Amino acid sequence: MTPDAPREAPEADAEAEADAGRIVLLTASHRVAPGLLSWPAWQTLHAADRVLCGVGDHPQLPYLRDAGVTVELAAPTAQELLDACADGRTVVIVSSGEGETDLTDGLARLAGSGRVRMPDLELLPGSYDLPGARLLDLVQVMDRIRRECPWSSRQTHKGLAKYGIEEAYELVEAIEDGDRDELREELGDVLLQVIFHARIAQEDEEEPFSVDDVAATIVEKLIRRHPHVFGDESAETPEDVKEHWLREKAIEKQRDSVTDGVPLGQPGLALAAKLAGRVRTAGMDVELPTGEGIGYELLALAVAAEASGTDPEAALRAAGRAYRDAIRAAEKAEGQA
Template identity: 75%
Template sequence: MTDHASTPPAPAAPAPAGPTGRIVLLTTSHRVAPGVLSWPAWQLLHAADRVLCADPGHPQLPYLREAGVTVAHESPDAHALVEACAGGRTVVVLPDGEGDRRLTDGLARLAGSGRVAMPALELLPGSYDLPGARLLDLVQVMDRVRRECPWTSRQTHRDLAPYAIEEAYELVEAIEAVEDVEDGNRSEALREELGDVLLQVVFHARIAEERADPDEAFSVDDVAATLVEKLVRRHPHVFGDAEASTPQEVKALWREAKAAEKRRESVTDGVPLAQPALALAAQLAGRVRTGAVAVEPPRGEGVGYELLALAVRAEAAGTDPETALRAAARAYRDTIRAAEGVEA
């Protein structure tokens, strides 16, 4: 007896009537100038049977038209796109944002159904982000926040100065906490603190763009350009004909280049007096030593002169007294917490 209630077997997938062709999703980076595409991308665009783009304002379109590539402003669903590839045709789709997800999900469902002879599905990056490309996103986000945030839009260089000091100290703390490079939590903290310091640079540069005097205004690009020029200038052993095979020789070249740039009258010029006292004392001692100035530190009564002498000794021994004291203070803190019965 035939069981009429049983589920009939699913029909076998139809055999393809011919070549199924291919669908290529051509992606581009918004961080790369429109029209700058890889050679494989241009080859594909010129050889494709159809090029589709649902967004009539897509930034690549003017450059494709100029290059003789015909683009149809269509947003086909997955079924229509598969049919367009029948007979071995190649169809290129330029992404248009939200519609991409619907299209790729539809293609995935068709492929998983086993009922459709699917064309080959390919993803071809037409342009790639270079190292540092995300900095462009940072500049754009900072620009918008500066314009639209009630707090950010009112800040000045002087307002932000305390944050620069605070973030610098937090970065130092994160650096000193990275005892094991395999510790993901500490590495994550270091990455975050580096970002906070970078924010200060981008924020100040954004404020500087608003200066009324165009000769005084500058942008983050100007900041980067100045830094690049300085790095090239102070590394003649890398970018020029000078030779330096040891860290000491590199430092000597750096000092020579810096002295020529600044034309300073004293070895103490450029030493920030607002820095922590131990660091200040050590930096002054370093300037005296490297500048070959025969000046002994002053002697006097009181703990200040004792600390000065210790800082000079530490610098001469190659020890950063600020770091050394901070490490000792952390050990002192741990001892106190242990005495209190508090976990470190």
């Protein structure tokens, strides 16, 4: 009779069947005020057997402690964390802003070894970025650059003015080219000009204002000029919307002339079209000035283009691009000759 094969110790069977516990990596956006966590995050924190954090000055710690959550300052290894989860315990790791790469890599190695039973691993976002949250990063970066960069710290509104014009033209070019990557980049460059000027404005001793004041001003203007969206008025067509906009703008500005507010420094064709649009909208009948030279001819063409719904500046740019392509084609042909 063959003796029975040796049996595994019953302790091993019990250990294999034991609950390996649960590890929760709790993350929170640094762009949201500390302590503003989701309800599932608070529930998990209060129910956990242990809450660990490896960063002593973590911004969430004062708020967790105020809420009665006991937080241990510890940065366990992967094996130490597995031991802490034994017998079905739940351990929450309050993640740092840089994440817990060393810990998660260690857990991955243990899981890949196949020699240990892994706890359940859960990533729990305690707060999320709202749309526009990355703008806070831009403000912080600009603030530091303004303080520490030898060039940026010396710039003024007047000194930066030319860059605003350049970036606006580059944005228009990206739009006309239809290049999505270029469009995203140029929008960022235009946004930088706004943030840069707002940061400089904070330092004005007599009339300081911040980027929040800039944003508040445009928000108020948008709400005020869209009574069909934020008020009781109605608008069924784009023409109705434009009428609302112009009416509200006229009330705000209380201008003496339809030409008030038209910047004379803009390109000539755009200036002529803008003036013609103001005249047409006001229902005025103003005879075009006459005189010698190409300027008056261009003025007449720009006014005619505006009346037909054509942007003369964009039309001339398109023709200029065609001319540029023709020049390049001629250069290429000459090079092959």
